[in-house]
Amino acid sequence: MRKEELTFLYKKFLSPETSDRDRELILTILQDCDEQDLPNLEEVLKGENKNIVLNDHKSDEIFASITGEKLYPAVRPIWKSKVFLRAAAALIITGFSILFYLNNRGIINSDHNKPESNFENTTKFVKQIKLNDGSTISLKQGAKLLVLSDFVQDTIRRVQLIGEAFFEISKNPKKAFVVENSGAFDVRVLGTAFNLINTPYKNILVLNHGKVQVKSGLKQVIILPGQKAAFDKSKQSFEVSPTDTIESSNWINNLLAFDREPIQKIFSDLNSLYPEQRLRLNEKFEAEIFTGYLPSNDLDKSLEILNRAFNTTIIYKHQ
Template sequence: MKESDLIQFITKKGNSEFDQEVISWINASSENQAFFSKIKAEHLLATIDDNLENINPEKQFDAFLNKKSKNNRRLFLRIASVIMIPLLLTTYFFYSDSLDNSNPTQFTSYAASAKEQKQITLADGTIVWLNAESKIVVSDKYNNTERRISLYGEAFFDVVKNKNKPFIVETASGIKVKVLGTTFNVKSYSSEKNVETTLVTGKVELYDQKEITPLLTLRPKQKATFSKKEKQLSVAEVSTENITSWKSGKLIFDKTPLAEFALNIERWYGVKVIIASNSFKDYAFSGEIDRNNTIEDIIKILKVSSNLNCSFNNTTNTLLINSK
């Protein structure tokens, strides 16, 4: 994260999605937190220095001599406050840094690479399945007063019920999922235009960054789709088996756009998929891919089920999809 991005965040000049990206970066490591604190302190002190430069000492002193005692006292306090603010800020940052260093928050990342799915059990017994190219970040304070994690990619959660400690999934888009105990799937890849939350059992609530009132509440077999571009939420009834089948080694597609199909193949097989023409990017694919299928099997499936012609280059590890 660049210093200019952090300044933009500090001065509140970014949108909600930008703010969430910065927050996620800050929470990703103690080093990031220390760097952010340093930049924020320097920015605040620089702002105060600018204000001090605008004060003319001679005029202020003349005013001090010419005013009546009551006004003199008020001006003195004003000047004294300007002098004291940097000192107080310096003391504050020193003190807060001492506190942070004595008990800094530690974060642990769990990641699944391309061609991999991984299962993790959290401290409270909650089980998380990570899809390919996905990651969760967990604080060492997890399960204290709440259970909060950050998700990058796709994961299925089987959350241990605890009505006193809500389980919260944060995504880079700003959408947060809050539950007490349930099973659900969240898909939040940065390369995709939507964030999808699918409820299998129980109840989940979706929130924005403020977490004041839920944007909506899902029932079992419902999927909420948040459009990153339009900033809109929609809900649909779905077959949860199709959406969560990846954790048992299958990808089930039901009229899935070719571009989305390609992204899934890239993650599962660690290859680059190139769609040669925009004319058939909106082609809808329906079918099933098993974890044991090879790239050659996928080429055959596409040839049989569509008018698409595919070839694979072993040297560049690239699957080219073209029309017949």
């Protein structure tokens, strides 16, 4: 059998997609091959994109589990033995297959602190993310979500939020969902829906349904549906109050809610969303106020609604 074919068998043996039956057949072939036909281990692993380090303790543990002996006994001059080489080849294959299994299961992790996934909304629309536990996260414009743990292997589902997002968490009593290092406080839930704002100047949670725990240092509070929680840094305490949950999350449907808002402020918001349009405001209406909803992703519709409300053109595109 050619060395290229043996190298292929090595790689197939190491593949997690290879069945146990195929591994037995491959191992039988490799053990029966001649010494000069055995490929070099470095050649076998060349091109494998696995950055794994196996320390001496783990190597000894794998060796002992297979042979019943320690990896580093007294030196014996039998390394040139054909039988020994065959056994060594089988041991290398088995050892690396165990190593790949441990790595794929998360027991050996070359970079434990590296976030599993990063999501960022750089568009003017709401970006919806589906996590592998079934949870759905709606990211507002400019928001960023970092997934910090492996939802399958780890006992806690950990994420970090920068900006604003609406969370619909898949219920799992065995694995809490934690939004951590996201401003003034952390959020811990099992399954619920809530809106969370984390900016340098604002940290607010609004709970739609379910129950959540917010925590900052030793301070912690349970929040119920229809409540808003904010952390007062000056007082180092939580402020909990009733709130309109629909209004807080209208942005999910690409709506901006305004309650007696000055037209000047609305104009500034629209101008920041669509700077390339160079919007103009009729100065006569700067002091007027507006109550209602505007679509954040449709400038023409927003201008139509505003102009119709005042029965004249108050904001228009620069010609």
